[in-house]
Amino acid sequence: MRLRHLKGWLYLLPALLFLGCFMIYPLVDVxxxxxxxxxxxxxxxxxxxxxxxFSYVLHDPYFLQAVKNTLLLVVITVPLSTGLALLIxxxxxxxxxxxxxxxxxxxxxxxxxxxxxxxxxxxxFKKTPYSDGMINALIHLFGGETVDFMDxxxxxxxxxxxxxxxxxxxxxKILILTSALASVNPDYYKVARVDAxxxxxxxxxxxxxxxxxxxxxxxxxxFIGAFKAYSDEVALFGVNLNAAGMNTIVGYVYDMLYGDxxxxxxxxSAAALILFAIVLTITVINLLVSRKHVYYA
Amino acid sequence: MQKKSIAGRIVTxxxxxxxxxxxxxPFYWMILTSVKSYSAYNGEYVPAFYTLEPTMQNYVxxxxxxxxxxxxxxxxxxxxxxxxxxxxxxxxxxxxxARLNFFGRGAMxxxxxxxxxxxxxxxxxxxxxxxxxxxxxxxxTGLILPSVASVFYIYLLKENFEQVPEELYKAAxxxxxxxxxxxxxxxxxxxxxxxxxxxxxxxxxxxxxxxWPRLITDQQAYFLVSNGIQEIRExxxxxxxxxxxxxxxxxxxxxxxxxxxxxxxxxxEGVSRGGTKG
Numbered sequence: 231m232r233l234r235h236l237k238g239w240l241y242l243l244p245a246l247l248f249l250g251c252f253m254i255y256p257l258v259d260v261x262x263x264x265x266x267x268x269x270x271x272x273x274x275x276x277x278x279x280x281x282x283x284f285s286y287v288l289h290d291p292y293f294l295q296a297v298k299n300t301l302l303l304v305v306i307t308v309p310l311s312t313g314l315a316l317l318i319x320x321x322x323x324x325x326x327x328x329x330x331x332x333x334x335x336x337x338x339x340x341x342x343x344x345x346x347x348x349x350x351x352x353x354x355f356k357k358t359p360y361s362d363g364m365i366n367a368l369i370h371l372f373g374g375e376t377v378d379f380m381d382x383x384x385x386x387x388x389x390x391x392x393x394x395x396x397x398x399x400x401x402x403k404i405l406i407l408t409s410a411l412a413s414v415n416p417d418y419y420k421v422a423r424v425d426a427x428x429x430x431x432x433x434x435x436x437x438x439x440x441x442x443x444x445x446x447x448x449x450x451x452x453f454i455g456a457f458k459a460y461s462d463e464v465a466l467f468g469v470n471l472n473a474a475g476m477n478t479i480v481g482y483v484y485d486m487l488y489g490d491x492x493x494x495x496x497x498x499s500a501a502a503l504i505l506f507a508i509v510l511t512i513t514v515i516n517l518l519v520s521r522k523h524v525y526y527a
Numbered sequence: 528m529q530k531k532s533i534a535g536r537i538v539t540x541x542x543x544x545x546x547x548x549x550x551x552x553p554f555y556w557m558i559l560t561s562v563k564s565y566s567a568y569n570g571e572y573v574p575a576f577y578t579l580e581p582t583m584q585n586y587v588x589x590x591x592x593x594x595x596x597x598x599x600x601x602x603x604x605x606x607x608x609x610x611x612x613x614x615x616x617x618x619x620x621x622x623x624x625a626r627l628n629f630f631g632r633g634a635m636x637x638x639x640x641x642x643x644x645x646x647x648x649x650x651x652x653x654x655x656x657x658x659x660x661x662x663x664x665x666x667x668t669g670l671i672l673p674s675v676a677s678v679f680y681i682y683l684l685k686e687n688f689e690q691v692p693e694e695l696y697k698a699a700x701x702x703x704x705x706x707x708x709x710x711x712x713x714x715x716x717x718x719x720x721x722x723x724x725x726x727x728x729x730x731x732x733x734x735x736x737x738x739w740p741r742l743i744t745d746q747q748a749y750f751l752v753s754n755g756i757q758e759i760r761e762x763x764x765x766x767x768x769x770x771x772x773x774x775x776x777x778x779x780x781x782x783x784x785x786x787x788x789x790x791x792x793x794x795x796e797g798v799s800r801g802g803t804k805g
Contacts, residue, residue: 242635249642249678260649260652321539361569361574363574484742502648506649
């Protein structure tokens with residue numbers, strides 16, 4: 231019977247090799263890196279062991295800017311996209327015709343290349359000496375003041391980033407919520423109709439509690455996703471995010487690792503671990519809150 | 528739900544249509560801009576919403592002025608090899624977890640599940656240093672190897688394998704069928720829909736990969752489409768040739784959109800069962 235055990239492990243071997251080399255070993259290694267002070271990637275030497283890397287990162291103005299940008303992005307886009315997705319999904323579930331067509335169209339952003347469509351957003355919002363750009367033309371049409379969204383004030387850049395993020399994350403949320411809505415037992419609605427319950431009451435007392443586990447799932451994954459924002463910002467503002475003042479925490483990690491400001495894997499590791507700690511804390515808080523408010527059938 | 532009034536219905540359709548327009552408009556704009564001629568585009572201070580003189584010149588420029596074909600080919604190689612390797616790894620280990628009885632199976636499965644929580648950002652740092660030290664930068668090996676493992680798909684397929692009645696397995700064993708043969712002749716055909724879904728999700732992931740390819744390649748000969756787009760944006764076409772840029776964007780977006788139109792039911796079902804992109 232020893233052969234049987236051996237065979238099981240043999241089938242598992244490829245997965246173990248890949249995961250061991252590219253996930254488990256790096257995980258241990260990143261902890262070591264973050265504690266090695268003054269690591270030099272050329273000579274692979276370091277001075278000592280301690281928490282200096284964390285302190286350096288936490289005092290770096292670029293990191294603080296990145297944290298501020300990321301937090302703003304999270305606080306604005308997660309509630310906005312979840313609320314909007316809920317509104318659209320409820321409307322989508324209430325129509326008898328064309329539902330499949332709308333659903334397919336709404337899902338389209340999910341399968342597009344983030345970098346490619348980001349370039350389109352940049353062109354829509356950009357203002358150059360030769361052209362106002364599409365969005366500014368619209369603003370002008372309605373009598374507003376034109377703004378350079380890509381190189382202008384901070385709030386304008388943040389606005390574009392938030393809009394693009396919402397545009398990108400909506401398909402996933404709409405899909406999850408429409409399938410959650412479809413799985414609510416129709417008997418509840420029938421009973422409510424017999425009692426002549428007003429529509430708003432049906433929504434808050436039946437629909438919302440029934441789909442609350444999925445809403446919380448979306449909020450948690452939304453938080454995690456928004457904290458890891460990076461490619462969307464690159465798509466809009468280019469690789470030098472520090473120059474644009476639009477860097478994110480993940481962007482800071484990669485900048486420390488690679489590129490013009492790169493070559494500091496220790497700082498990158500420290501920043502990545504700080505990010506992980508933030509995300510873990512927020513997820514745990516979310517789970518604790520959800521235990522109070524979510525109804526599990 | 529209760530019947531809505533006619534007015535309520537109109538509001539509903541209006542709202543849905545507004546969102547559909549917001550979703551589709553960037554696609555319309557990129558196609559429109561890609562067929563405007565360079566001079567026409569730059570002559571418009573207020574951009575026009577249509578063009579009467581469409582041109583294909585930008586598409587010619589997109590393929591001749593930058594190595595777009597090269598980026599395309601690289602992405603296809605990367606996507607095909609990564610997806611195939613991933614399927615081999617995932618199918619074998621899902622089968623081991625679902626059907627084979629061996630010492631330490633439960634513990635290993637728990638370990639795999641806990642690996643799902645590890646964010647990519649944490650492991651990328653070491654992988655980058657490892658690959659650099661092994662002189663695997665600017666190679667397909669360096670691009671592909673760290674992208675193969677997907678714990679989540681192992682979990683998804685294992686669940687599906689377990690739904691196949693165990694009696695079939697026992698009957699096959701009595702007949703003297705080997706495990707590998709059983710996997711190929713029975714399990715995989717039965718679970719084919721899930722396997723196809725996993726493959727499609729991985730293809731989408733590969734086609735859109737940006738962070739790892741950017742770290743590991745700095746020679747254009749090994750750029751994938753995402754890096755290619757970034758390169759074009761930073762210094763292709765002399766920066767201001769936006770119609771040509773948009774032509775490149777269209778070319779890069781088309782394969783995935785075709786894939787989506789063909790498999791939209793499968794993709795949406797697969798994502799709602801386990802996609803994550805929040």
